[in-house]
Amino acid sequence: MKGTSEGAVSIDGAKGVDSAMANASRATRLRRQLRPGPEMILAVVSPLVLLGAWELLAYAEVIDTRFFSQPTQIFATLGEMASSGELTEHVTASLRRVALGLVIGVVPGTLLGAVMGLSRLVRAIFLPVIAATFPIPKIAILPLLLLIFGIGERSSVALVAIGVFFIALYNTMGGVLNLPASYRDVGSSFGARRGQYIRLIALPGALPHIFTGIKLSVGIGLLLIVAAEFVGTRTGIGYLVWSSWEVFAVERMFVGLLLLGLLGYITNMAMDALERRLIPWREQ
Amino acid sequence: MAISVGTGAVSVEPSRPPPSIGPEPPSEGSARAAGEPHADPAVQARGLAVSFTRRHRTATVFEGLDLEVGDCEFLVLLGPSGCGKSTLLRVLAGLVPPSAGAISFTREASEDGQGSPGEDHRVNMVFQDDALLPWLRTVDNVAFGLQLRGISRQERRKRAMVELRSVGLERFAEAFPRELSGGMRQRANLARAFANDPTLLLMDEPFAALDVQTRTLMQNQLLDLWEQKRRTVVFVTHSIEEAILLADRILVMGAGPGRFIAEFSVPFDRPRNGEDLRFDERFAALHREIWGHLEAEVIRSFEEPGR
Numbered sequence: 001m002k003g004t005s006e007g008a009v010s011i012d013g014a015k016g017v018d019s020a021m022a023n024a025s026r027a028t029r030l031r032r033q034l035r036p037g038p039e040m041i042l043a044v045v046s047p048l049v050l051l052g053a054w055e056l057l058a059y060a061e062v063i064d065t066r067f068f069s070q071p072t073q074i075f076a077t078l079g080e081m082a083s084s085g086e087l088t089e090h091v092t093a094s095l096r097r098v099a100l101g102l103v104i105g106v107v108p109g110t111l112l113g114a115v116m117g118l119s120r121l122v123r124a125i126f127l128p129v130i131a132a133t134f135p136i137p138k139i140a141i142l143p144l145l146l147l148i149f150g151i152g153e154r155s156s157v158a159l160v161a162i163g164v165f166f167i168a169l170y171n172t173m174g175g176v177l178n179l180p181a182s183y184r185d186v187g188s189s190f191g192a193r194r195g196q197y198i199r200l201i202a203l204p205g206a207l208p209h210i211f212t213g214i215k216l217s218v219g220i221g222l223l224l225i226v227a228a229e230f231v232g233t234r235t236g237i238g239y240l241v242w243s244s245w246e247v248f249a250v251e252r253m254f255v256g257l258l259l260l261g262l263l264g265y266i267t268n269m270a271m272d273a274l275e276r277r278l279i280p281w282r283e284q
Numbered sequence: 285m286a287i288s289v290g291t292g293a294v295s296v297e298p299s300r301p302p303p304s305i306g307p308e309p310p311s312e313g314s315a316r317a318a319g320e321p322h323a324d325p326a327v328q329a330r331g332l333a334v335s336f337t338r339r340h341r342t343a344t345v346f347e348g349l350d351l352e353v354g355d356c357e358f359l360v361l362l363g364p365s366g367c368g369k370s371t372l373l374r375v376l377a378g379l380v381p382p383s384a385g386a387i388s389f390t391r392e393a394s395e396d397g398q399g400s401p402g403e404d405h406r407v408n409m410v411f412q413d414d415a416l417l418p419w420l421r422t423v424d425n426v427a428f429g430l431q432l433r434g435i436s437r438q439e440r441r442k443r444a445m446v447e448l449r450s451v452g453l454e455r456f457a458e459a460f461p462r463e464l465s466g467g468m469r470q471r472a473n474l475a476r477a478f479a480n481d482p483t484l485l486l487m488d489e490p491f492a493a494l495d496v497q498t499r500t501l502m503q504n505q506l507l508d509l510w511e512q513k514r515r516t517v518v519f520v521t522h523s524i525e526e527a528i529l530l531a532d533r534i535l536v537m538g539a540g541p542g543r544f545i546a547e548f549s550v551p552f553d554r555p556r557n558g559e560d561l562r563f564d565e566r567f568a569a570l571h572r573e574i575w576g577h578l579e580a581e582v583i584r585s586f587e588e589p590g591r
């Protein structure tokens with residue numbers, strides 16, 4: 001580099017300071033993620049204590065075992081259902097429906113949301129209809145879907161698809177509409193054409209919001225599938241919970257609830273991991 | 285050595301026509317490092333006006349501004365907030381359409397065989413806020429302008445690395461912007477603008493958000509870079525010190541509506557060094573003289589914040 005020697009020295013000095021700062025911030029991030037110690041131990045111990053207390057109180061008949069069966073019996077039922085293959089049947093049925101509904105709902109929702117975010121005209125055409133139908137609780141249209149598709153796969157998949165369509169649409173549209181003005185300025189300043197702006201600035205810029213929409217959709221999808229399976233199917237975790245209630249098989253019902261909690265947790269973790277992979281630039 | 289335009293330079297009458305910065309004789313004794321801008325302008329703007337209409341009320345940012353920037357001249361627009369200097373820059377960048385007036389660019393963009401057809405000039409801007417695209421690694425941010433021009437990934441990354449080296453960021457080529465400090469991000473912004481080989485480089489208070497020490501380093505770095513590349517630059521700032529340090533020529537702007545109230549030629553030889561300059565007595569004298577023109581404007585914007 002040309003220029004005065006003092007200038008060069010001070011620039012090198014700046015380099016040193018900068019890299020030290022960058023390294024320090026990287027180190028603190030790592031510490032925040034992997035932090036064993038009292039916090040982690042507490043996180044593992046507290047649910048175990050809760051389960052133990054439940055078991056003891058049920059054993060001592062302080063709580064009504066007709067409603068709250070003992071944890072040990074619930075786990076025993078879980079084991080039986082797992083070995084008979086019944087568990088797998090319900091779980092795969094629900095997961096298949098959610099996955100299908102997600103694909104059918106999220107893909108068009110994201111596409112239409114992106115186009116609506118980019119085009120005033122398309123927004124003017126679709127927004128009134130969408131804004132008017134969005135507030136209807138999706139569970140309320142299940143009877144209509146049962147009427148159209150009948151009992152079975154199609155009505156439950158349709159319910160999930162319709163529910164997540166709106167979530168994906170609104171998040172994508174919002175992401176595109178709320179892009180910082182500076183991104184647009186950068187594009188214009190470097191002479192981006194319309195197509196380049198969409199492909200290289202708007203879509204990657206909106207990706208964090210699009211992904212948030214997908215993440216929320218997975219959660220909403222699990223919620224809706226349970227409602228659909230209560231009345232509309234003969235398999236699935238929702239059916240398991242509902243049919244167990246009908247025959248008063250409390251342990252089987254709790255197995256269903258446990259599975260739902262577990263599924264929600266696992267999918268959440270999976271989506272977070274996917275997000276870190278797909279959007280590595282996002283602030284944690 | 286310093287010429288001020290118009291005797292009523294600190295006059296506050298808005299009706300006074302803005303002084304023409306155009307065909308004036310070069311001031312005697314000015315040690316202009318980048319040659320005589322008026323003899324060989326790279327950019328000419330005539331009768332520029334910008335006004336915004338909101339709720340049936342029209343606010344005029346400026347009107348009837350004439351501006352010439354010499355080839356490879358470092359021009360600084362200096363003024364209080366609200367004088368329209370950033371808007372003028374955005375008009376030059378093509379980000380804000382002027383309500384009246386025209387801009388002509390007389391320099392053709394260097395052809396690398398891959399420029400967009402019909403492209404006769406390239407204007408790039410370094411923004412005040414952090415305008416790196418967060419999803420691109422530093423090297424790809426620097427190469428962004430080249431990418432838009434359709435230059436192959438390998439070639440544009442190679443060129444971006446050269447620019448990164450010149451701002452001392454080559455070790456952070458694969459980092460994301462959020463992993464960089466504020467000073468590093470602005471260095472990447474400089475590299476991105478220079479990488480695109482602009483015929484006109486616009487800088488909108490690029491160092492305003494940085495702390496004073498980082499700002500000083502960045503000014504030195506920009507002086508070095510400019511020394512190597514010799515681009516035509518229009519730089520906006522509200523810091524008199526920064527203006528003197530960097531500029532060949534300073535245009536002082538006043539507000540309500542925005543207009544040029546004074547012009548100074550900066551006499552210091554290049555290459556310049558910030559630390560030496562700041563203690564030069566001519567620096568202090570020029571600083572005082574510019575402040576003399578600016579003070580009334582600053583007080584006005586102080587007392588009429590809604591203007």
